[in-house]
Amino acid sequence: MGNNFPQELIEEIKARVSIKEVVSDYLSLSKDGANWKALCPFHKEKTPSFKVHEGKGIFHCFGCGESGNIFTFLMKMEGISFPEAVERLAKRAGVELPRFQAQAGSKQEEENAHLYRLNELAERFYRENLFSDSGEKALQYLKSRGLNEKHIEKFSLGYAPSGWENLLKFLNGRGIPENWALELGLILPRESSVAGQKGYYDRFRERIIFPIKDLLGRTRGFGARVxxxxxxxxxxxxxSPIYKKGDWLYGLDSAKDAIRKKDRAIIVEGYFDQISLAINGFEETVASLGTAFTENQARLIGRYTKQVFLIFDADTAGRKASFRALSVFLSAGLFPFLVLMPEGFDPDEMVRKEGREAFQGLLEKATRLLDYYMEYELSSAGADLNRKGEAIRALCQKLALIPQGMERELYLKRLSELSGVSMQRLERTMLRERIPEKIEENGEKQAKNGDFIGLLSAEAIILSILVNNPNPVLAKRLIDAEIFNKITDEQLNLYISELCKEIISRGNADPVGYMHFLVGTRWEKIVGRALNEPDVYQGDKSLTAIRDALYLLEKREVEEKDQELTRRLNQAKTNGNEQLISELLQKKQELIEQRKKLGSGKTV
Structure with missing residues (x-):
């Protein structure tokens, strides 16, 4: 069961609603043999490479790699959650959802409904104050920054008046429990009490208010500026229970359609930067909520486009922030562009003072952040060979985050050219495991999809074989090998776990029906390609490849244990802890024996 929905319910909806019919609501499909094709909605192209396989219930783009089932297609196109996609398709299919699973599909959503209503009430309070006598100064301030009443209404801006208990009294007058407002952070407890009673005061006072909304337009939190x-x-x-700042992007609720249409997203740091760019023709702009970028945010924006422009100051702090963001976006399969603002300007000031053409010029001159980072690190190292070695290792760590494919090989080649280090040496530095050469020698790497299969990681090999061979023998083999203890990616682990359980329980399973577990990950594309290209792992080849992949996973596990033991052993020697040294040396010996068995093939 995923997201509180029984798999039987998911399968019933899939059986009643054709993926071709759902996709045709958004795209113009044409017949392509037994399948259907269209221009991909997830990247720009002139020749259709987006295919819909009605029999398998799957879509796959051979251009950008986007894949999924009927539920994940709706999630990507509408920017909605899995429970919301289930609810929409169930209604279309005439399938009645159990009452407790309707309306967002989770008990937690029902429990939090009062918090959404409270935020809506607070938003109304702030908006009404902006247009009251107490908000006149704030209203003039907004107008001085180029905003009119239409803009203010569009972004639901408000004003928290001066004073300590304005919102508190407003909520009390409507019978709202103070603990609700406290849970959302709208009020704060006073440090001192009066007559033994603890009091509260407003968090936001004499500030412009920016409601932070989700993709459904619900207010989850607020930003506030003096x-x-x-x-x-x-x-x-x-x-709070309804707001995790690393899960959202300010303005995405209003920007998502423009992002799809223009096939690009501009990400800035400030609320006013987002608003100012949006009202000056860059409607595809969102803001990062004043926090370091998270992978959830990168995956969220990746639902709408692969073209991302990150806007940072050109100072040292701005560059460092962009380098930190790079790791997050690479892990999500995105290669963002970097725009460094000229000194003395932020996006808001530039577009208001210099015009939209000036900002458009910066976008046109933007370079890929990864290219900039590579050149910056190597040039910073200079002629110092030790520093250069450290820089190359750091760059290899970044490249290792790129999902398997052509881009990673091209960047390895680029790094080799810049550094003078061979690609082979760089690959050994970057990769902890590689598919054994004997797989190639046995002919498992075929011409048509060699670029895909030959570069797969151990996890991807297992995933590719499992989705094409969902049988009890293979599922039991993976469970017996304790595969779930060896795979560290939580979403991939959940997908394989649920699929194997279903196979063991029913004797078979439909891998496509579980793809919602992989939305926004690189594994989603691997499943799509494996199901849409010839299966190169058949019969004995699949068992051999599974054995080799399990070997690589166990080898990696042993190496990581060895590194940790070595670290602890060195620390114990530094501290002169003889007893701990003895214990760690014993564990080291046990690990050596495990490595010997691994080398002989006895453990796999």
Whole structure:
């Protein structure tokens, strides 16, 4: 069961609703043999490479690799969650959802409904204050920044008036429990009490209010800015049951359609930067909520486009922030562009003072962040060979984050050219495991999909074989090998676990029906390609490849244990802890024996 929905229910909806019919609501499909084709909605192309396989219930783009089933297609196109996609398709199929699973599909959503209503009420309070006498100064401030009433309404801007208990009294007058407002961070407890009673006061006071909305338009939290340059300039809602700042992007609710249409997203740091760019023709702009980028945010934006422009200051702090963001986006399969703002300008100031053409010029001159990072690191190392070696190792760590494929090989080649180090040496530095050469010698790497299969990781080999051979023998083999202890990626682990359980329980399973577990990950594309290209792992070849892949996973596990033991052993020697040294040496010996068995093939 995934996301509180029984798999039987998922299968019933899939059986009643054709994926071809759902896709045709969004794309113009034409017949392509037994399948259907269209221009891909997830990347720009002139020749259709997006295919819909009605029999398998799957879509796959041979251009960008996007894949999925009927539920994940709707999730990607509409920017909705899996429970919301299930609810929509169930209604279309005439399948009645159990009452407790309707309306967002989770008990937690029902429990939090009062918090959404409270935020909506607070938003109304702030908006009404902006257009009251107490908000006149704030309204003039917004107008001085180029906003009119239409803009203010579009972004639901408001104002928290001066005073300590304005919102608190407003909520009390409507019978709202104070603990609800406290849970959302709208109010704070006073440090001192009066007559033994603990009091509260408003978190936001004399500040412009920016509601932070999700893709359904629900307010999850607030950002707030002072009207002058006093500090702190911005404060934000704390995390709550309905708000995790690393899961959202400010403005995405209104920007998502423009992002799809223009096939690009501009990501800035500030609320006003987002609003100013949006009202000046860059509607595809979102903001990062003042936090370091997270993989959830990268995956969220990746639902809509692969073309991402990151806007940072050109100073040292801005460059470092962009380098930190790079790891997150590479892990999500995105190669962002870097735009460094000229000194003295932020996006808001540039577009207001210099015009949209000036900002458009910066976008046109943008370079890939990874290219910039490679050149910056190597040039910073200079002629110092030790520093250069450290830089190359750091770059290899970044490249290892790129999902398997052509891009990683091209960047390895580029690094080799820049550094003078051979590609072979760089690959050994980057990869902890590789598919054994004997797989190639046995002819498992075929011409048509050699670029795909030959570069697969151990996890991807197992995944590719399992989706094409969902049988009890293979499922039992993986369970007996304790595969779930060897795979560290939580979403992949969940997918394989649920699929294997279903296979053991029923004797078979449909891998496509579980693809919602992999939405936004590189594994989603691997499943799509494996199901849409000739199966090169058949019969004995699949068992051999599984054995080799399990060997690589166990080898990696042993190597990681060895590294950790070595680290602890060195620390124990430094501290002169003889007893711990003895214990760790014993474990080291046990690991040596395990490695010997692994080398002889006895453990796999």
């Amino acid at each position: 009207l002058d340059d006093s500090l702190p300039k911005y404060i934000n809602s704390p995390e």
